[in-house]
Amino acid sequence: MSKPYETHLFKIGNSQGIRIPKVLLQQVDLTGKLSIEVVDNALVLRQVSSTRQGWDAAFKQMAHNSDDQLLDTALLSTDWEDEWQWSCE
Numbered sequence: 001m002s003k004p005y006e007t008h009l010f011k012i013g014n015s016q017g018i019r020i021p022k023v024l025l026q027q028v029d030l031t032g033k034l035s036i037e038v039v040d041n042a043l044v045l046r047q048v049s050s051t052r053q054g055w056d057a058a059f060k061q062m063a064h065n066s067d068d069q070l071l072d073t074a075l076l077s078t079d080w081e082d083e084w085q086w087s088c089e
Contacts, residue, residue, distance in 0.1 A: 002027060
């Protein structure tokens with residue numbers, strides 16, 4: 001367990017804020033957007049993860065493993081595609 005640090009609340013517009021020592025942020029690897037909530041009468045900060053975080057790496061790994069093949073071959077062609085004219089302008 002890390003040693004406790006003291007800080008003070010300060011006014012930020014209509015809200016209040018605190019300064020979090022860099023050493024604490026580094027210990028928990030908090031950066032960027034955070035969520036904050038009250039849990040058991042304590043404020044809890046958590047990193048907000050992106051909705052598609054890690055997808056790029058997963059897709060690259062799938063391609064490397066040749067695991068990125070279309071599963072439903074019925075989707076390869078449709079009746080309406082014959083009615084359209086495709087152009088690259």
